[in-house]
Amino acid sequence: MENSLWRIRVLLAVVLVMAVFFPMGEGKANASQTPPETQSVLFVGNNWDGTVDIIDPKKFTKLSRINVIPDIKERERDLLTNPVALMYKLMIRKLIGEGHDQYVDDMFTSRDGRYVYVSRPSLADVVGIDLRTQEIVWRVKMEGYRSDHMAISPDGTRLLVSDSTARKVQVIDPREGRKVGEFESGDSPHESNYSPDGKRIYHASVGHVWTPTDQPIFDFTKGDRWFQIVDAKTNKIIKRLDIGKTLKEYGYKDYSSAVRPMVISPDEKTAYMQLSFFHGFLEFDLKTFKPLRLAQLPISDKAKNTPREQYILDSAHHGLAMNPKGTKLCAAGTMSDYAAIVDRGTFKYKLFPNVDKPYWATNSADGKYCFVSASGEDSVVVLNYDSEQEVTRIPVGDHPQRMRMGVIRQDYVSQLPNTEHDSDNDSKGPVPSNKSGKAH
Incomplete structure (x- = not known):
């Protein structure tokens, strides 16, 4: 009898422990929980402001502006104790930022719409910011002295950050805010793109774009400029090409090796690459690794009369997107x-003039529109792919450059900072446009 009572007591104790630590039905309840709803938004990085505008991509109105350098005083104190880092910050201001600090280059959001990840060139880091509180939840410092373009894997588990002066790309786990890998790049790592299945990374370095040695005769001074295909799982380089040398082998002389923004066709057979100093883009076969065609786009009279040495960071063109249909x-x-x-087939084009220093192009989530940042006039130009019409221009902050589509939780939207108090009076909404461009 006593043994039976003892067994019952032990069994009850085990059941009690299991009830406390493993509640019945918890796994089933979690599995059936509906995740919070998110909405698609356009994030616009105002490079010189250190702010990000959040835009409704359907109504073309600004939902909010958030400060992405809330820790600036702390970072500036750190710089006072690190003379080398301070020197680089001042060099970035003079040689790359046109006399301004660069506080936001690129940004992506988490898949659940809770966080935005921002690379901050002049602070040489990348941070994760809570979209509900606008507070920094993690920070990863670069090994070098400047952070630049980023890319995020399709599943949202890996964030690539170009470490400009360290000749490498840092691989970050954005869920934990820590470095988990890296791969080698050339001088000034720049653009990265994941393949749709997340297995490959297309990456390019642009070399020393701040030097005045811009004539073809001095091309060797620009450093290593490589186009690379990287295994996203192992971070091993599958293919490395010097595009300038490849072009020369096929009879195209005096073209830069520096691949600027690029897009990959939906079937992943073809890349379209902007090159330093080139007014247009290159069509490049990703199976044979041969150049196919050059799209020659117009050069304005102003650009014709501008010496190469005065091109903005060697960028004749900087910003390229492709509609989902390809x-x-x-x-x-x-x-x-x-x-x-x-x-894409004929390279015939339609121009939309009077866009002051356009510096990036990206698609809306539904692929209907192309957004172009006009960094010289602090606005975003909205173009309709199908009608080939300019729809509107959206006022934003100081010197918009990179733009990325992302998501935000719907219950966060009402908690975002109010735009009515923005000092630059850009919260009036979109500006209607009757510009139709010029057909060719």
């Missing part, structure tokens, strides 16, 4: 002050 491209003609929609 039939049209959207290009930012940086030095010629226009945006263009280009037919």
Whole structure:
């Protein structure tokens, strides 16, 4: 009898422990829980402001502006104790930022819409910011002295950050805010893109874009400029090419090796690459690794009369997107002050003039629109791919450059900072446009 009572007591104790630590039905309840709803938004990085504007991509109105350098005083104190880092910050201001500090280069959001990840060039780091509180939840310092372009894997588990002066790309786990890998790059690592299945990374370095040695005769001074295909799982380089040398082998002389923004076709067979000093883009076969065609786009009279040495960071064009159907491209003609929609098959184009220093192009989530940042006029130009019309221009902050589509939790939207108190009076909403561009 006593043994039976003892067994019952032990069994009850085990059941009690299991009830406390493993509640019945918890796994089932979690599995059936509906995740919080998110909405698609456009994030616009105002490079010189250190702010990010959050735009409704359907109504073309600004939902909010958030400060992405809330820790600036602490970072500036750190710089006072690190003379080398301070020197680089001042060099970035003078040689790259056109006399301004660069506080936001690139940004991506978590898949659940809770966080935005921001690279901050002048602070040489990347941070994770809570979209509900606008507070920094993690910070990863670069090994070098400047952070630049980023990319996020399709599943949201890996964030790539170009470590400009360290000749490498840092691989970050954005869920934990820690470095988990890296891969080698050339001088000034720049653009990265994941393949749709997340297995490959297309990466390019741009070399020393701040030097005045911009004539072809001095090309060797620009450093290593490589186009690379990288295994996203192992971070091993599968293929490395010097695009300038490849072009020369096929009879195209005096083209830069520096691949600027690029897009990959939906079937992943073709890359479209902007090159330093080139007014247009290169069509490149990713199976044979041969150049196919060059799209020559117009050069304005102003650009024709501008010496190469005065090009903004060697960027004749800087910004390229492709519609989801893979039939049209959207290009930012940086030095010629226009945006263009280009037919992929024929390379016929339609120009949208009077875009002051366009510096990036990206698609809306539904692929209907191309957004082009006009960094010289502090606005975002909205172009419709199908109608090839300019829809509107959205006022934003100081010197918008990179733009990325992302998501935010719907219950966070009402908690975002109010735009009514923005000092630059840009909260009035979109500006209607009747500009139709010029057909060719």
